[in-house]
């Protein structure tokens with residue numbers, strides 16, 4: 001599904017040099033590379049503050065902790081996402097409320113989102129799934145109308161863009177009040193382990209977030225709030241800073257592979273290709289097709305037989321996960337999420353896809369009957 005090693009080999013001297021420099025100074029925690037990377041990422045994204053942390057799940061948790069929420073407050077999330085988005089809500093004693101997504105772009109469905117709002121709703125977490133922005137203009141308008149905070153889960157879509165109706169263009173994660181991302185190795189900007197970041201234009205919130213991520217202290221050993229130990233270590237920051245310089249190139253390589261799929265598979269009838277919204281620049285963290293008529297599992301087995309790996313993101317709606325059974329009434333169901341869990345299939349996509357690999361995958365897909 002991915003080829004992280006070939007990506008590394010291309011920039012090996014730079015990565016190795018950056019790692020060695022950290023080892024030479026042995027400043028493994030809060031070394032100078034952490035602040036440098038945060039500043040460089042902030043400027044790349046066009047946001048005021050980036051606060052790095054230990055992983056994308058922590059980023060979401062810290063963002064919620066910074067909002068002064070009370071137990072029982074409701075946070076709306078899409079039901080078709082990775083569990084982390086809802087997990088942190090539950091961990092903090094808040095209530096995850098699940099809304100449906102669109103079958104086209106897999107992102108929050110506006111009608112379902114609006115229908116999920118109650119007087120207890122305090123925030124929305126739109127997830128920019130598979131590399132493409134949620135429809136942020138109506139989401140922000142709805143949030144403003146109901147006085148809700150918006151935390152963007154940008155774990156899968158660093159570098160994606162969204163264009164507003166006035167043609168203003170913004171990177172995902174910088175549109176809501178807080179953006180969260182993950183540097184998990186397979187993400188658009190991946191490190192060599194776990195890592196994450198939180199971004200915001202709100203300076204006051206940034207101070208609080210930075211404090212929460214570091215045991216609730218601004219000054220060492222003086223703890224103002226209960227926080228957590230969530231830091232991006234210096235080695236990860238140093239190599240991420242190198243990789244950030246290649247991010248535009250890596251995103252272009254992902255789009256090139258996606259373009260190949262679109263061109264080669266345009267006549268395919270056995271499955272539907274992913275939707276690219278006109279007001280969104282897709283980064284193709286995943287290339288996910290949908291297969292109608294209960295044929296998805298057969299297609300997956302066929303591809304496996306032919307040596308083509310695929311993944312099902314995600315096989316089960318959040319509300320059907322045992323962990324979240326306490327948050328929904330029995331029989332709760334969202335039609336589009338149900339349909340997608342039965343029909344989605346993600347094909348291999350990464351920055352190092354070779355033409356002959358793409359040719360083999362697409363030819364094999366077209367042979368499926």
Ligand SMILES: Cc1ncc(COP(=O)(O)O)c(C=O)c1O
Nearest residue numbers: 055056057082084085155182184
């Ligand atoms: C949508 C989404 N949110 C949050 C996360 C959590 O990120 P991490 O694995 O860095 O904790 C992920 C990771 O896969 C994700 O895909």
